Amino acid sequence: MGRKTPLFELHRSLGACLVEFGGWSLPLHYGSQIEEHHAVRRSAGLFDVSHMGIVDVRGSAARALLEMLLANDVGKLRSAGQALYSCMLNESGGVLDDLIAYFLGPEQGFRVVVNGAKRDADIAWMRRHAGRDVEIVERTDLALLAVQGPLARERVAALLAPGGPGGRGEPGGGAAAGDAELALRLDPFQARSIGRWFVARTGYTGEDGFEVMMPAAEAEEAWRRLNALGVVSCGLGARDTLRLEAGLNLSGADMDERTHPYESGLGWTVVLEPRTRGFVGRAALEAVAAEGSPRKLVGLMLTERGVLRARQRVVAPGAGEGTVTSGTFSPTLERSIALARLPAAAGTRVEVQIRGRMLEARVVKPPFVRRGRSLIS
Amino acid sequence: MSAIADDLKYTKTHEWVRVRPDGLVEVGITDHAQHALGDLVFVEPLELGHRVAAGESYGVVESVKAASDLYSPVAGELAAVNSALGSAPELINQDPYGAGWIARIRPDDAASVSSLLSAADYAKLLAAEGQ
Numbered sequence: 315m316g317r318k319t320p321l322f323e324l325h326r327s328l329g330a331c332l333v334e335f336g337g338w339s340l341p342l343h344y345g346s347q348i349e350e351h352h353a354v355r356r357s358a359g360l361f362d363v364s365h366m367g368i369v370d371v372r373g374s375a376a377r378a379l380l381e382m383l384l385a386n387d388v389g390k391l392r393s394a395g396q397a398l399y400s401c402m403l404n405e406s407g408g409v410l411d412d413l414i415a416y417f418l419g420p421e422q423g424f425r426v427v428v429n430g431a432k433r434d435a436d437i438a439w440m441r442r443h444a445g446r447d448v449e450i451v452e453r454t455d456l457a458l459l460a461v462q463g464p465l466a467r468e469r470v471a472a473l474l475a476p477g478g479p480g481g482r483g484e485p486g487g488g489a490a491a492g493d494a495e496l497a498l499r500l501d502p503f504q505a506r507s508i509g510r511w512f513v514a515r516t517g518y519t520g521e522d523g524f525e526v527m528m529p530a531a532e533a534e535e536a537w538r539r540l541n542a543l544g545v546v547s548c549g550l551g552a553r554d555t556l557r558l559e560a561g562l563n564l565s566g567a568d569m570d571e572r573t574h575p576y577e578s579g580l581g582w583t584v585v586l587e588p589r590t591r592g593f594v595g596r597a598a599l600e601a602v603a604a605e606g607s608p609r610k611l612v613g614l615m616l617t618e619r620g621v622l623r624a625r626q627r628v629v630a631p632g633a634g635e636g637t638v639t640s641g642t643f644s645p646t647l648e649r650s651i652a653l654a655r656l657p658a659a660a661g662t663r664v665e666v667q668i669r670g671r672m673l674e675a676r677v678v679k680p681p682f683v684r685r686g687r688s689l690i691s
Numbered sequence: 692m693s694a695i696a697d698d699l700k701y702t703k704t705h706e707w708v709r710v711r712p713d714g715l716v717e718v719g720i721t722d723h724a725q726h727a728l729g730d731l732v733f734v735e736p737l738e739l740g741h742r743v744a745a746g747e748s749y750g751v752v753e754s755v756k757a758a759s760d761l762y763s764p765v766a767g768e769l770a771a772v773n774s775a776l777g778s779a780p781e782l783i784n785q786d787p788y789g790a791g792w793i794a795r796i797r798p799d800d801a802a803s804v805s806s807l808l809s810a811a812d813y814a815k816l817l818a819a820e821g822q
Contacts, residue, residue: 331729346784347755348730551729551755621733621753643732643755669751669758 315339319364320457320530324537328547336431336566338365340550347551351645354519354556355686358463359548360540367433368453368527369440372423375447380415380424382593383443385575387585388424391417397503397516400583401575402428402436403595407602408571409578411436412563414516416505425512427458427525429565443594456512457533461545462523462556464686467515469543470524471498473536474508486536487511487528497524518553520560520684555642558651561613561680567624568611568639568653576602577655579611579680607658611639613680614652614664615690618673622652627667628675630660638666646683647690653680693723693817696788700804701813704746704762707788710804715770715795718763720752723817725787728754731780736761736772736794743767745803749794752783763796765803771795 316339325332330341341362343350353359371380380388386400397416401409411432416425428436433452440450461470473486474494485493487509497513500506502522505514512527528536541547554564561579563569569578576584576599584599585591616622622641629635634657641652656664656677665672682690695701700708705724709717725731736750743749748760749769772794776782783791798804808816 331726342756343729346730348781555755619733620735621758623758643753645755 317365319362320533321362321364321537324534325362330547330549333550335550336365336429338430340365341547343549343551344547347549347555348645350546350548350552351555353546354463354521354548354552355646355683356464358461358465358469358523358545359552360537360545361460361462361548361553362457362537363430363460363525364457364530364533365430366458367428367430367436368456368458369426369428369437370418370423370451370453371426371440372449372451373447375445376423379440379444379448380426381591383440384415385584385593385595385599387591388415388417389591391415391424393417394419395500395504395506397505397514401569401580402439403574403593403599404571405594405598407574407595407598409565409569409573409575409580410439410571412565412569412580416514431566453527455530456527457530458525458527459533459536459540460517460519460523460525461540462517462519462521464522466521466523466545467498469540469545470513470526471495472543473539485509486539487532518560518562519556520562520681521556521686554640555645558640558642558653559644559646559681559683561653561682563611563653564640573655574599574602574607576607577609577611579653609636609655610658610660611653611655612660613678613682614638614641614654614666614675615647615678615682616650616652616666616673616675620650620668620673622650622666622668622675628654628656629665629667629672630656631663631665633657633659633661636660636664644682646686647688651682693721693726694788695722695810695814695817697810699788699810700764700807701810701816702762702764702807703816706762706764708764708804708807709792710801711795714797714801716765716767716798716804717792717795718749719787719792720761720783721813722787725784725791728752728759729756730754731783734776734780734783734793737769739769739772741769743769743796749796752780752793761793764807765796765798766800767796767798769794770797
């Protein structure tokens with residue numbers, strides 16, 4: 315039995331099928347993964363992602379530490395509430411993890427959210443590089459709920475409104491009058507504190523929505539009230555099909571410490587200017603950037619019936635071979651999609667070996683689906 | 692709690708068996724199996740006429756989660772497959788013992804079915820696995 319989030323008992327009472335994921339016991343689904351997937355594309359769904367690590371980085375050298383540890387440049391974060399997606403690399407340019415860093419303000423420093431399966435290793439790595447002027451605090455006192463879908467923000471706003479859902483109880487997080495409107499006015503990749511909660515317009519589904527950090531003791535009440543507002547409980551299964559349709563990488567599957575961002579579809583997150591910013595992995599990445607990466611991460615769409623899965627062999631005619639890094643059945647497109655690492659010279663058609671047979675797949679540019687619509691012609 | 696049909700025979704690999712009046716053996720996966728696999732998205736039985744031994748794979752089902760072999764409860768020849776599953780594999784989730792049947796096998800030995808698990812035996816197996 316893995317580690318439990320503050321909502322473990324609630325998931326059990328809701329009939330969740332629980333699985334082990336990265337050392338955590340988490341809901342895979344609450345009945346039908348496909349229905350949960352469609353709820354997020356069409357209305358709103360709710361995920362317990364409290365297994366992710368919430369790490370506050372404080373002190374006078376907090377910014378300098380993140381400038382040194384992250385391949386994207388936290389120098390872009392100037393006003394409180396701005397968020398940045400970045401890889402954290404080892405010296406050879408391999409991806410230890412991907413994360414979101416929020417700038418909380420000059421006094422409060424930064425909040426970093428890392429993957430659940432990597433949180434202990436990530437925090438150890440951060441502490442190893444931190445000097446005396448940085449304090450690294452793991453916020454195990456917080457739960458993290460992701461509310462995603464076209465109706466997600468409205469539903470969270472209803473929870474934050476005075477009176478709460480149905481006009482009963484105090485507003486979520488102890489929000490004040492007008493706070494719900496402030497939440498609705500957040501731009502994508504912006505966050506703010508509202509009462510005791512920290513509300514961010516971020517997610518991992520390709521839909522609009524919020525990720526909400528709150529005291530662990532308030533999470534169950536928030537979950538039940540969101541359910542009462544029609545927000546559907548969703549498990550890891552739907553989270554995986556949604557993120558894959560959205561073309562979003564999964565750390566440890568689509569990239570890891572042996573692969574660099576340029577061969578992981580994440581070159582856009584690497585900032586090499588200014589050249590004076592030395593960050594861990596920089597020298598290795600400069601060499602790859604100069605020569606060009608011999609491999610690339612692409613989207614695949616299976617033309618025939620079947621299901622693409624991680625580790626299947628891919629043959630790119632005239633270019634060599636590659637591997638599926640994650641694959642699934644796409645409930646929105648009703649066919650199989652995948653991310654795969656291929657030789658840079660691979661063309662638009664490849665073959666994937668599934669149970670001994672070679673099946674044809676198209677090479678496409680992710681995302682496959684965004685805001686409920688197919689992006690594949 | 693998974694549903695178990697009283698009038699069927701079962702295997703330890705969560706297959707069910709129904710002996711039809713025409714002598715063919717209809718097979719599918721149990722309610723417990725479909726629940727464990729999750730939403731089914733693809734069914735790929737072997738070609739008609741293919742011969743299988745008891746316990747041998749007669750095809751594959753894929754759920755959103757993973758691919759799983761289908762194991763034939765009896766030795767024989769694949770005589771029919773449920774073509775409705777081609778466009779509606781979710782029938783296995785919705786009605787595992789009825790519309791979600793997967794294949795019909797012409798058994799080498801019709802009596803071999805009697806050695807399979809009864810509904811009561813299968814219920815005991817599930818109870819033991821649940822612990």
